[in-house]
Amino acid sequence: MNGVSLDLEAGRTLCLVGESGAGKSVAGLAMLRLEGHDGGRLTGGRIVLRGAEGEIDLAQASESVLRGVRGRRIGIVFQDPMGALNPVLSVGAHLVEALRLQGRTPRGAAQARARELLEEVGMPEPGRRLRQYPHQLSGGLRQRVMIALALARDPDVLIADEATSALDVTVQAGILALLDRLRRDRGLALLVITHDMGVVAQVADRVAVMQAGRIVEEGPVRRVLDAPRHPATRALLDAARATDDAPAEPPARGAAPLLQVSGLGVWHDGVAAVRDASLEIGRGRTLALVGESGSGKTTLARALMQMERAGAGRITFDGQAVGALRGRALRAMRARMQMVFQDPMDSLDPRMRLGAQVGEPLRNYRIGARAERRARVAELFALVQLDPALMRRFPHQVSGGQRQRVAIARALALNPALILADEPVSALDPPVRAEILALLRRLQAELGLSYLFVTHDMNVVAQIAHDVAVMQGGRIVESGPAAQVLTRPEHAYTRALLAAAPRLDRLCPPRD
Template sequence: MTPVLSVRDLRVRLGRREIVRGISFDVEPEQTLGIVGESGSGKTMTALAATGLLDTPGAVTTGSSQLAASDDSHATQLVGAKPRVLRSVHGGRIGFVFQDPGTSLNPLLTLERQITESLQAHKNLTRRSARQRALELLEAVGLPEADRRLDSYPHQLSGGQRQRVMVAIALACDPELLVADEPTTALDVTTQAQIVTLIKDLQRDFGAAVVWISHDLGLVGQVADTVAVLQDGVSVEQAPILGIFDSPSHAYTRELLDARPVIGAGGPPPAPADAAVLLDVDKLHVGFGEITAVEDVSFQIRRGTTLGLVGESGSGKSTVAGALTGLVTPTSGTATLDGVDILRVRGTDEKSLRRRISLVLQDPFAALDGRARIGSAIAEPLAVHGIRRGKHARAERVAELLELVGLPGEFASRYPHELSGGQRQRVSIARALAAEPELVILDEATASLDVSVQSRVLDLLADLQRDLGLTYLFISHDLAVVERMSHDVLVLRGGSTVEYRPAADLLAAPEQEYTRALLAAVPPARPRAG
């Protein structure tokens, strides 16, 4: 059987640096190749170079990448192909689904216009025929009220719905090859599971070959037939999916497997039986006009323990965090920290109280000022709360905090863009600890990280809790990560509590169907694709 895409000795050079180094692979008809590795491993660069989509200034691509002939003509060489050839291939014979549909979709065009664009360019359909085909595609990807959605704009859809539209666009011209580059990374686990099932079903119906790029071997195990593991631009291992999971031959592959969060791996050490309640939230209610974001939510967090707050996007998790940190004004309810209602304190008392609660957000790059050095970012809470007097004393404390989160003191002189994602998140944690808080709220603090980096950050958080006696409110959509960190778990849906119990009890025997659905969406320890 002739491969749909055959890549040999693919290399990409930027200046003197070779970032893709001699990669070869085949993608068979109706099969899925998973390309796996951490950020910077060359996954996306490999896929872009192999499909002729790489347009990085100064990049030089060599090697061979052949797209099999679709008729009696010869195979198409994509490396070094002329723009005319690539235009005839992209969107027609090769479809693309990228990580962030918010940046891939044009906010000024309706869904109909964005889907019919490639149909009119590659299939020469009339406007009426193209509209009918767009409707069929939106129905095929499971978009609710597809006929009405044709005239909608991207901002009127949820993240999962926008990704479904991206899949529809990618499949519009019945491509022979679909390239899915981290298509579920920005989605919660249940939506992720839906997109995985959708693409697998459509692959079966449309007969396309798929290249699925991800940093998560657990996810790839749900979709791939074979896997290529990349590290520093080199393919260190290629094998069928079961071979990768059952008998990995390379240490890096084993590291990626060990870093996966899986249900049943166990949680933190038990909390002391006499641990006092630090935060007591009672009937918290938050509304925005006629919309209720959080409805009568109550919970307690004991000192030195972690409460996992779980739910899909839109469940109200971040709104709870916003209410506790003063970013959102609640409609009613109380939240007492050592007997003081933090929702009602104002003036100078509020400043001293806010010092006792710190927040770590999901995106460390957005949370840090790109124009300020790392040392200045960490020192700011010290100056605001008057914790260390004098420039020299604050610099010493910054060095201590960097060491505490496992970073060298010299990082104080760097800027955020000079650090990796995991390093930036460590800086965000150091900044949160600068005010010496009692409660740290972690709002999807590891969701944007590679699984191996995520594992190291979770280890760091556990060590800090043990050494400093920190109390965490750990917000996440991923129950496997929550299990690893949490003593108690509260499940939210639509702003209301679904169930709230000790983590071990809730995860072992969930009482509600919604919790069971969240658990079922976590990738299993062994691949379903096998």
């Protein structure tokens, strides 16, 4: 980060936007003088915090002064609440601890205030939530706990660092509305750090665009979105508008579907995770399976691979009943049905070179001699537009987009007919996400692949899917051609998903 200048005003929202690695989070941490926790060092400049007691230059402040500022004057909400919350403390213990840092607050008063804070952030059943632990809450509820913690000491400034990027669109919409209400009710100066220009359009008064550690453009949100001046801003906007890049229509249906699912049911500890689900995927077509977290999407995909055992229903893949397969027959089926997961840092082995990981399916299935496998890996790297020199690197030595390309190359190694892609772009910045979606469309056109594309993002659906199935509570509540479902949805839940998706044409109204 170099030469960054920003102004936050009471009652206003500034969005700091840019790709991963641009320096956004470092800027937020520096405002709290926490840059050292990421190995950073402040080498110059001023960080001026003004209030009724005058102004403080945090760049020169002592640690004791900073402890009085953190939480009390400036609060922060991080992207991953599971990483920020203590798993062995209840929600109530988190809040009481934060409240008692203010001084000698009696425990009873702190507990009562903790409940009030949960009510303020819209937490359902706040009394019960106080007794629960982070793992017992959904992602959206955990993020509400983080916001309550940030508000516990009545700060003047609130920093939300990618606070909604890992959430489903309906949950994201609720959190954004909550942050905007708190800004209005409390007169907060709100800094929203994001890579999503749709979020910027919804909440910002002003926007600052970062690239390579510098602010390259800054101004009122309407001016920046309508008349961007810097290429980095235009690239972010182009990626956000990429919903016009719909997939090419494959050859007309004629042959039997590649995959058919009828009446599928999956239970976890006696609770139905998938109930009476039926769908089909045509050859060379993409079916987007859409819904919120917990709706059953991933469980259904895992059941197709026989990674979860179905308790009811029938799965037919290329004319073969999948449920009856065992041993070698099941192994052969899985070679033709491969998965790409959401986070390649979790699905790739950190101790193996990338080339070895792409070649591993070939070794597992004893395909080709060593030289032939090496040549096939190089061919796969070229197919997903990766420099073969990257074959010698480890996962942490390449970008997120490159890691996902490696995961796609590995899935293609055995020439599958169907790829199950489970939220493969949700963790990526919009420009990188657009690149991966374009790659998937090209591979489908060249190789005749079919995709089951699991997602919660209706904007992504428009760019990749021929057909859509919408899941809610383990059931498929609506399905049909993508153009029909996206433009003429019949089910209320589908309409809610579409309404919640951040869009550039939803600019927040001007504020006096």
